[in-house]
Amino acid sequence: MSTPDAAGLPEYDYRDLGLVAGLEIHQQLDTATKLFCDCPTERRDPEVSVRSFTRYLHPTRSELGELDDAAVEESRVDREFEYLAFDSTCLVEEDDEPPHRLDAEALSVTLEIAQLLDMDVVDQANVMRKIVVDGSNTSGFQRSTLVATDGQIQTSDGPVGVTDMLLEEESAARIEEHEDGVTYGLDRLGIPLVEIGTAPDINTPEQAREAAERIGMLLRSTGHVKRGLGTIRQDVNVSIADGARIEMKGVQSLEDIEALVAFEAHRQVRLVEIAEELADRDAEVGEPQDVTEVFADTDSGVIAGASRVTAVPLYGFEGLVGAEIQPDRRLGTEFSDHAKRNGAGGIFHTDELPAYGVTEAEVAALAEAVGAGEGDAVALVAASHEVAEQAIDAVAERAKTALDGVPEETRGANDDGTSRYLRPLPGAARMYPETDVPPVEPDPTEVERPELLTEKIVRYQEEYGLDAGLAEQVAYGRRMTLFERAVDSGVDATLAAGTLESTTTELRRDDVPVENLADDHYLAVLELVTGGELAKEGVGEVLTVLAEDPSLSAEEAVEAAGLAGVEESEVREAVAEVVERNAEQVEEQGMGAFSALMGEAMGALRGKADGEVVSEALREEIGKRS
Incomplete structure (x- = not known):
């Protein structure tokens, strides 16, 4: 199978490439309280935080005395983490009190999901700690528990195994990154989250998207998952036969998955080709050196403003540092990612120089200073003393891996379908038991299998007389459970569906702040229509009044809108x-x-x-x- 790509990628036969991909779906659950405390799961505006505190985090050793590579790299940059607390923040969220027992509602929803994925539920669920030192958790680790294994979903290209599902606590929300560290909000920390991992059974970009869409539909079928930007994230693991496993983090949209897989396959093809060319040239990476004196009188603003300039000779790399490996990304961009990870603003390299105020004479002096000749390249970093040394060492290490082809690593998804380096792949050394939370014994017989959204569409048409389009809108919409509550309370199904989908959409287009409307607002207005106290033609006006002043009752909103019933x-x-x-x-x-x-x-x-x-x-x- 081949996939033509609008961005100008070659038309690969992905099976011939040996493309293998797997998904990790992270979905927030819509529960009343957080996973290990009684705090609410609603998100808050950072502006309403009531106080803040700071922490410094450091990696700890596992039970076997091992340190995780990803955690060690994260800790090399000394950063301060600030946490915004709210009026609902508790001592558990601040890591000043042990976690409470695993939330029963979250476990129940997880068991429903296990049924939809045809998974086997574990006999005993034990909570584990996963080391995280990027500041996203006040404790320096994330709590996670394995709930189910060995499931399967179907795609048009065949079955895809679901290896495991874990129930976890969501991380703190990143609010702002600044020079000294990162500011996080504690409103998101601890929201129950399921992590669903598939087997590496996916062989094309299209199948990756289809599998993600199928899992997303199954999750929404429970009616107990949060909706909206940031509530579901997809990580994608990708490799080709001659490449290596790459984990791409933070894919926000299902529509992005197909492009990300295609772009990553292309990146690995190009890195393999570059490695083969480097081997033909007998290329090697030299030792990093201080070249500050070369640029003592430079007119380059960036370099002149730095206290130290370091460089690494890349023997045999000429023309390849600037070689494109993804649209608008080159091998040099990969080197730059590693420099940035260590605090630098990026790198310069001789495939793009002279430029940026660097003269031809300075390029020649740089090559002489580091012993680079014809066919060679040089990469340099201009920064403070400490950053320049750390960053050029990181560039040198990445250049060495280019000799071998594709390095295993964790990458971040960019908006254009490309990706950037984040950190090494995490290992098992970051997992160890959580001693403060007792194990639980999940009983899958205590929950019923949820009705699939596809099944709801058929039922809404047959039972309520909705047309196919409106039935699908309601079933896949954010207010599906509210629709069913309304109908169960006696509200006409067509009125409920039209209000929750069409009327709400129209109000949003008219800049009415519909995000202020709670489920009870909708239900109260619909029940007034059912009781003959409000004409259905007035529903939009009453909802507008409530959206602008949510403190009003539905009856008060009717009065305020001047829509009190007439004889x-x-x-x-x-x-x-x-x-x-x-x-x-x-x-x-x-x-x-x-x-x-x-x-x-x-x-x-x-x-x-x-x-x-x-x-x-x-x-x-x-x-x-x-």
């Missing part, structure tokens, strides 16, 4: 006035004038009366005059 006699009086004003049209057209006058009558009543009542009165009034 039937008032409806007939208003209709009679409309017909009287249009007597000549009624005399000429008879019932043919109905449509035009109906709109005028509804406008005169401003949504105070139900359309069916107005329609009946108008027909009677026209009938009297024709």
Whole structure:
């Protein structure tokens, strides 16, 4: 199978490349409280934080005395982490109190997901600690527990195994990165999260997207997962036969997965080709050196502003440091990623010099200083003393891996489908038991298999008479569970569906702050219509009032909108006035004038009366005059 790519990638046969991919889906659960404390799971605006505190984090050894490579690299940069606390923040979130027992609601939802993925639930779930020193958890580790294994989903290219599902606590939200460290918000820390890992059964970019979409549908079928940007993230593991396993983190959108897999396969192909060319040239990486004196009188603003300039000779690399490996990304960009990871702003290299204020004479002096000749390249870093030394060492190490081809690593997904270096792949040395939380024995018989969204679409059509399009909108929409609550309470299904999907969309387009509307707001307004206290034509106006002042009750919003119900006699009086004003049209057209006058009558009543009542009165009034 081959996939043409709009970005100009070659048309690869991915099976011939030996493409292998797997997914890790991270989905926040919509539970009342967090995983190990009783704090709410609602997100907060950083502006309403009530205080903050700071921490420094360092890697710890596993039970076997080992240090994880990713944690060690993270700790090399000394950073201060600030945490924003809210009025709901507790001692567990601050890591000043041991975690409570595993949340029962979160475990129940996880068991529902296990059923949909055809997974085997473990006999005993034990909570583990996973070392994390990027500041995203106040404790320096994330708590995680294996709940189920050995599942499977179906795709058009065949089955994809689901190896495991873990129930974890979500990390703190990154608010701001600054020179001294990172600021995090504690509102997100501890929200229950499931991590679903597939087997490496995916062989094409299209299959990767299809598998992610299938898992996403199954998750939403529970009705107990959070929706919106940042509530679901996909990590994608990719390799080709001659490459290496790469983990790409933080894929926010399902639409991005296909491009990311295709771009990564291409990157690995190019790195393998570059390694082969370097081998033909007998290329090697020299020792980093201090070349500050070479640029003592430079006109380059970036270099002149640095206290130290370091360089590494790359023998046999000429022309290859600037070789493109992904759109707008080159081998030199990979080197630069590693320099940035160590605090530098990036690198310069001789495949792109002279430029940026660096003269041809300075390039020649640089080559002489480090012993580089024809066919060679030089990479340099300009920064403070400490950063320049650390960054050039990191560049040299990355250049050495280029001789071998594709290094295993964790990468971050970019918006354009490309990726950037983040850190080494984590290992098992970062996992060890959590001693503060007792194990639990999950019982899958205590939960029922949820109805799939695809099954709901059929049921909504057959049971409620919704058309196929509206049924699909409701089933896949964010308010599916609210729709079912409304219908169960006696609200007309078509009214509920139209309000939650069409009316809400229209209000949002009109810049009404619908994000202020809670489920109870919708339900109360719909129940007023069902009880005859509000015409369905007035629903949009009442929701607008509630969105602008959520503290009002639905009844108060009706009053504020001027939509208090009218008596039937008032409806007939208003209709009679409309017909009287249009007597000549009624005399000429008879019932043919109905449509035009109906709109005028509804406008005169401003949504105070139900359309069916107005329609009946108008027909009677026209009938009297024709």
